[in-house]
Amino acid sequence: MNPLILLAQETVPDAGAGLFGGAMAVMCALWALGIAATVFWLWMLIDALVNEPTTNEKILWFLVIFFLHFIGALIYFFVRRSARARRTCAS
Numbered sequence: 001m002n003p004l005i006l007l008a009q010e011t012v013p014d015a016g017a018g019l020f021g022g023a024m025a026v027m028c029a030l031w032a033l034g035i036a037a038t039v040f041w042l043w044m045l046i047d048a049l050v051n052e053p054t055t056n057e058k059i060l061w062f063l064v065i066f067f068l069h070f071i072g073a074l075i076y077f078f079v080r081r082s083a084r085a086r087r088t089c090a091s
Contacts, residue, residue: 045073051084
């Protein structure tokens with residue numbers, strides 16, 4: 001038999017294999033996003049505790065970031081951290 005004819009034959013893939021591979025890819029992407037969000041959350045939490053000038057502001061920002069998780073970290077990043085960066089650049 002001609003080997004080219006054997007190689008040209010199309011095999012029907014298992015229908016479940018493609019679905020499983022796609023689901024695993026989505027799950028890996030979600031895990032990566034979750035890990036990145038958690039690292040960003042921890043970074044903003046530590047930044048608030050180290051760089052806020054008064055104890056009351058430290059407690060306030062800690063509670064905002066802790067209870068609102070990623071949204072609270074984004075709020076802190078855009079409100080306080082960027083304001084602090086602008087203030088140091090203007091000096």
